[in-house]
Amino acid sequence: MRLWIGTDLSEQEFGDLAEELVLRDDATLLPHLLLFAERHADFWPGTRGQLVLAGMLRVLVDTLEAGETDKVLDALSSCPAALAQQALDLLVTALPEGALETPAELDDAMAFCIAILAGASGQRDAVAVFLDQARPGRAEGFYGPPAARIAAHFAPAADKTGAFKPKLIVWDLDDTLWHGTLADGDAPVLIEKRATFVRAFNRHGVVSAICSKNELAKAREALEGFGLWDAFVFPRIAFVPKGAVIRQMIADMQLRPENVLFIDDNPHNLHEVADAVPGISVVDATSGECDALLERLLAENAHVEKSRVADYRLLETKVAERAADQLSDEAFLVQSGIHATFTNRMDNLEFAERIEELVNRSNQLNYTQSRIEPGTIRDKIQNIDHYEVLCAFVWDKYGYYGLVGVAVYAFRTQTLEHFAFSCRIMHMGVEDAMIRELAERGYPLHASPAFRKPLPPQSSRAITILSYADADVRARVLAEEAPRDWSKVDLRIMADCQSGAFFHYSRHQAVTDFDNAPRLFSLPQMKCGAYREQAFPRHLVYTAATDYIDWRWEKFSREIDHALFLECADMFVDMAVRGGHKVLLFLPPEGLGLKMYELHKGCVPERSRVWHPVLNHYWRGVAAKFPGVFTLVELAEVLAPDELIHAHHYVPSALQRISAMIDDWYDTETAALGLSRAA
Numbered sequence: 001m002r003l004w005i006g007t008d009l010s011e012q013e014f015g016d017l018a019e020e021l022v023l024r025d026d027a028t029l030l031p032h033l034l035l036f037a038e039r040h041a042d043f044w045p046g047t048r049g050q051l052v053l054a055g056m057l058r059v060l061v062d063t064l065e066a067g068e069t070d071k072v073l074d075a076l077s078s079c080p081a082a083l084a085q086q087a088l089d090l091l092v093t094a095l096p097e098g099a100l101e102t103p104a105e106l107d108d109a110m111a112f113c114i115a116i117l118a119g120a121s122g123q124r125d126a127v128a129v130f131l132d133q134a135r136p137g138r139a140e141g142f143y144g145p146p147a148a149r150i151a152a153h154f155a156p157a158a159d160k161t162g163a164f165k166p167k168l169i170v171w172d173l174d175d176t177l178w179h180g181t182l183a184d185g186d187a188p189v190l191i192e193k194r195a196t197f198v199r200a201f202n203r204h205g206v207v208s209a210i211c212s213k214n215e216l217a218k219a220r221e222a223l224e225g226f227g228l229w230d231a232f233v234f235p236r237i238a239f240v241p242k243g244a245v246i247r248q249m250i251a252d253m254q255l256r257p258e259n260v261l262f263i264d265d266n267p268h269n270l271h272e273v274a275d276a277v278p279g280i281s282v283v284d285a286t287s288g289e290c291d292a293l294l295e296r297l298l299a300e301n302a303h304v305e306k307s308r309v310a311d312y313r314l315l316e317t318k319v320a321e322r323a324a325d326q327l328s329d330e331a332f333l334v335q336s337g338i339h340a341t342f343t344n345r346m347d348n349l350e351f352a353e354r355i356e357e358l359v360n361r362s363n364q365l366n367y368t369q370s371r372i373e374p375g376t377i378r379d380k381i382q383n384i385d386h387y388e389v390l391c392a393f394v395w396d397k398y399g400y401y402g403l404v405g406v407a408v409y410a411f412r413t414q415t416l417e418h419f420a421f422s423c424r425i426m427h428m429g430v431e432d433a434m435i436r437e438l439a440e441r442g443y444p445l446h447a448s449p450a451f452r453k454p455l456p457p458q459s460s461r462a463i464t465i466l467s468y469a470d471a472d473v474r475a476r477v478l479a480e481e482a483p484r485d486w487s488k489v490d491l492r493i494m495a496d497c498q499s500g501a502f503f504h505y506s507r508h509q510a511v512t513d514f515d516n517a518p519r520l521f522s523l524p525q526m527k528c529g530a531y532r533e534q535a536f537p538r539h540l541v542y543t544a545a546t547d548y549i550d551w552r553w554e555k556f557s558r559e560i561d562h563a564l565f566l567e568c569a570d571m572f573v574d575m576a577v578r579g580g581h582k583v584l585l586f587l588p589p590e591g592l593g594l595k596m597y598e599l600h601k602g603c604v605p606e607r608s609r610v611w612h613p614v615l616n617h618y619w620r621g622v623a624a625k626f627p628g629v630f631t632l633v634e635l636a637e638v639l640a641p642d643e644l645i646h647a648h649h650y651v652p653s654a655l656q657r658i659s660a661m662i663d664d665w666y667d668t669e670t671a672a673l674g675l676s677r678a679a
Contacts, residue, residue: 011040011042011043014040014043015043015048015049015052017033018033018043018049018052019048019051019052019055021033022052022055022056022059023055025059025062026059027059027060027063027068027071027072027074027075028071028074028075030056030059030075030076031074031075031077033056034075034076034079034080034083037079037080037083038080038082038083041082044083044086045086050090053086053087053090054090056087057087057090057091057094057113060072060075060076060113060116061109061110061113062109063075064108064109064112064113064146065107065108065109067146067412067413067414067415068449069112069146069149069150069415070149070415070449070450071449072112072113072116073116073149073150073153074449076116076117076120079120081120081121081122082121084117084120084121084122085117085121085122087117088114088117088118088121091113091114091117092114095110100114103130103133103134104133104134104135104136104137104138106134108138108142108143108146111130111131111134112131112146112147112150114130115127115130115131115134115147115150115151115154116150116154118130119150119153119154124154124155127150127151127154128151128154128155131147131150131151134147135147141383141385141386141387141410141412142386142412142413145410145413145415145417146413146415148373148417149370149415149417152370152371164258164261164281164297165259165300165361166206166259166260166261166281166297166301167205167206167207167255167259167260167308168206168207168208168209168250168253168255168259168260168261169198169201169206169207169208169209169260169261169262169263169294170208170209170210170211170246170249170260170261170262170263171194171198171208171209171210171211171212171232171263172210172211172212172263172264172265172266172269172285173188173210173212173214173219173222173223173237174188174212174214174265175265175285175286176191176194176263176264176265176285177190177191177194177195177198177228178190178191178222178226179191182214182215182218182219182222183213183214183215188222190226190228193291194291194294195226195228197291197294197298198228198231198232199231200298201297201298201301202231202307202309203305203307204298204301204302204304204305204306205301205304205306205307205308206297206301206304206308207233207308207309207312208231208232208233209232209233209234209235209236209249209253210232210234210235210236210237211236211237211242211245211246211249211262212236212237213238213239213240213242214237214238214239215237216235216237216238219235219237220235220237231309233253233309233312233313233316234249234252234253234312234316236249241272242264242269242272242273243272243273243275243276243277244276246260246262246273246276246277246280247276247277250277250280252315252316252319253312253315253423254315254364254423254424254426254427255364255423256279256363256364257277257278257279257280258279258280258363259363260277260280260281261280261281261282261283261293261297262277262280262281262282262283263282263283263285263290264282264284264285265284265285265286267284270282270283270284304357310399311401311402311424314398314399314401314424315424317398317399318336318398330461330462333427333428333429333458333462334462336396336397336398336428336462337396337397337464338394338395338396338428338429338462338463338464339394339395339396339463339464339465339466340392340393340394340430340433340460340463340464340465340466341392341393341465341466341467341468341473341477342390342391342392342393342434342437342465342468343390343391343393343468343477344388344389344390344391344468344516345381345384345389345497345500345516345517346381346382346384346497346498346499346500346501346503346504346514346516347468347500347516348381348389348391348500349378349381349382349500349501349503349504350478350481350482350500350504351391351403351481352377352378352381354402354403354481355372355377355389355391355403355406356372356374356375356376356377358403358404358405358406358420358421358422359371359372359406359418359420360372360374362420362421362422362423364423364426365420365421365422365423365426365431366419366420366421366453367419367420367421367431367451367452367453367455368416368417368418368419368420368450368451368452369452369453370417370418370420372418377389377408378504378652379652380408382501382652382655384497384498384649385412385645385646385649386410386411386412387408387409387410387411388407388408388409388411388438388441388443389406389407389408389409390406390407390408390409390434390437390438390441391403391405391406391407392404392405392406392421392430392433392434393477393481394425394428394430394463395476400476400480401422401424401425402422402480402481403422403481404421404422404424404425404430405420405421405422405425405430405431405434406418406419406420406421407419407434407438409438409443409445411442411443415450416445416448416450416451417450419431419434419445419450419451421434426456427456427458428458428462428463429458429459429460429461429462429463430460430463431455431456431458432455432456432458432459432460433460433463433465435455436460437465467518468519469518469519474519484509484510485510486513488510488511489511489512489513489535489537490511490512490537490538490539490670491508491511491512491513491537491538491539491540491541491666492512492513492514492515492521492535492536492537492539492540492541493512493513493514493515493541493662494515494520494521494540494541494542494543494546495514495515495541495542495543495546495586496515496516496517496520496522496543496545496546497516497517498543498649498650498655499514499515499516499520500514500516501652501655501656501659502514502541502655502658502659502662503659504659505655505656505659505660506659506662506663507663508663508666513535513537520546521534521542521546522546522547522552523546523547523552523565523568523569523572524547524552524553524555524556524568526567526568526569526571526572526575527556527564527567527568527571528555531572531575536575536579536581538580538581538582539581539582539583539584539666539669539670540576540581540582540583540584541583541584541586541662542583542584542585542586543586543588544585544586544587544588544615544616544619545586545587545588545647545648547565547568547615548560548588548608548611548612548615548648549599549600549603549608550603550604550607551600551602551603553565559607560607560611560615562614565615565618566618569618569619569622573622573626573630576626576629576630577626577629581629582629582631582669583629583630583631584631584633584661584662584665584666585619585622585623585630585631585632585633586633586635586658587616587619587620587632587633587634587635587636588612588616588635588636588647588648589612589635589636589639589644589647590609590612590613590616590636590647591612591613591636592609592644592647594606594609595646596644596646596647597609597612597646597647598646599646599647599648608647612647619632620632631665633661635650635658638657638658638661639654
């Protein structure tokens with residue numbers, strides 16, 4: 001195959017190459033054609049051009065059916081708007097009459113293709129509207145992620161007026177934060193309104209730094225006298241040009257100039273910084289515009305209820321130590337003692353709001369350039385049959401950085417929806433650690449087309465990865481993110497991967513602990529004794545379905561062995577009875593269609609469907625024999641068919657209802673316990 005540059009091809013030669021490219025059925029080759037399509041505008045209206053367009057449409061639809069949405073978006077990135085409109089017109093003529101009036105009846109791939117072509121033709125405002133019109137009745141797990149990706153790709157560019165999103169404000173001092181000039185011997189008079197701005201921005205996630213031509217000792221003494229020294233990070237106070245200083249400050253703070261505002265009363269300084277730091281915003285401290293701008297920015301950040309001063313104080317310490325020791329990048333990372341842990345599945349429900357905030361605030365390290373609709377990440381975390389949601393928590397000898405990385409991967413469609421990080425961990429290799437963790441889980445993503453920005457070259461060699469299943473690691477993270485008094489835990493939810501959802505919806509979180517693989521209880525632990533290493537409070541919730549899976553028993557048997565099951569279950573029952581426990585026992589539905597027992601990769605649904613009534617029968621006998629210990633709930637009696645993803649997993653509304661049942665049971669049991677103690 002020949003590729004070409006320029007306009008040296010005749011229409012016949014261009015047509016030959018166009019046909020050859022289309023016949024290869026590879027969407028990645030289309031940009032070679034479309035890049036120069038406009039130079040051969042006369043080719044497309046003819047019969048041959050229309051056939052090539054039809055072939056292109058076939059390639060696009062086939063690629064979309066394979067779930068490769070980003071490949072199609074990339075393929076059409078160089079398509080002239082007029083040609084995209086011609087392709088859209090041709091596609092519409094091939095549809096049944098009136099099909100566009102009922103877009104919900106179109107195939108997913110056809111709906112996506114129409115939306116993409118509309119966006120490529122310049123109708124960007126119509127893309128999201130059309131995709132929403134086509135949404136009713138579709139399987140959201142398959143339709144939602146590609147639709148969101150397409151809508152985001154063609155979202156109209158934001159109006160730059162008022163679009164500035166500050167993370168840092170750099171203040172001058174003389175005649176900016178206070179009236180007077182220290183170097184001239186003036187006694188500074190604080191501008192109270194500006195001091196109020198500094199403190200308020202700190203409370204709402206925007207930090208302040210100083211860049212001032214002054215003597216450090218005198219400036220610090222004045223700021224301490226006003227009670228403001230600790231309100232600033234990265235103070236740069238010296239008689240040096242400000243342009244280079246602020247450029248280095250922004251690099252040290254791992255920010256982008258586009259997220260920085262510089263305030264100064266001197267026009268020379270303002271112009272110098274604007275020239276030295278392209279993208280930075282500057283404002284004259286003596287203008288009426290200054291305070292009006294600060295008021296508007298503060299109002300726009302009022303919803304943020306988190307100070308980031310401590311985070312940047314950590315970074316400030318690291319920068320100072322590294323400069324003092326003159327360490328190389330790699331040597332500095334090694335001596336920093338970096339540790340990371342990854343949370344997955346329902347463990348992330350506790351951090352849902354922080355996940356959305358991280359993705360939606362991240363620009364510099366948002367490698368998919370994506371955003372999350374507020375309030376929607378919870379559904380993806382709970383949809384464990386379609387999504388892998390992974391979060392990174394990091395700390396080192398300088399301090400704790402918190403939740404600093406998020407990956408959201410739709411493994412059914414092999415789509416990486418989000419891959420974003422906090423700038424606080426820039427150059428530490430956390431991105432590489434996340435990539436490696438995903439690869440170990442079976443999702444190799446290093447060359448994913450979803451990456452809109454190149455990944456950094458730093459490796460994760462200096463990072464020690466710790467398991468979140470380790471009690472000390474989990475305690476460290478939760479102590480920072482969701483502190484609780486663990487001595488008050490009186491209820492444990494043992495429902496494997498759905499435990500966290502029951503906890504999330506519970507009104508008894510303060511006294512509840514929950515399982516999440518690999519941190520869980522299962523019956524085979526009774527045989528090997530591993531259960532002795534776990535804590536079992538007085539009240540237990542156990543979903544029997546946890547152990548209705550062949551691979552749960554693989555340490556002892558290739559398949560579920562009835563005698564072994566009975567032995568382990570009897571031991572668990574004996575532990576519960578002798579230990580004075582109260583157990584709420586959920587039995588999974590039985591007698592459903594075969595597809596409902598396609599539970600996990602590698603399971604045999606025919607075997608699974610046969611085992612459910614047999615094992616359920618055992619537990620019914622236990623509940624009948626020990627009614628004061630075991631309370632039995634038949635999920636088949638409380639869940640509707642449309643609430644089942646399969647026999648073991650349920651939609652969020654069902655999880656919420658089951659959680660309410662757990663709460664009610666716990667209230668009843670603890671009330672009865674209180675009465676018995678009183679008696």
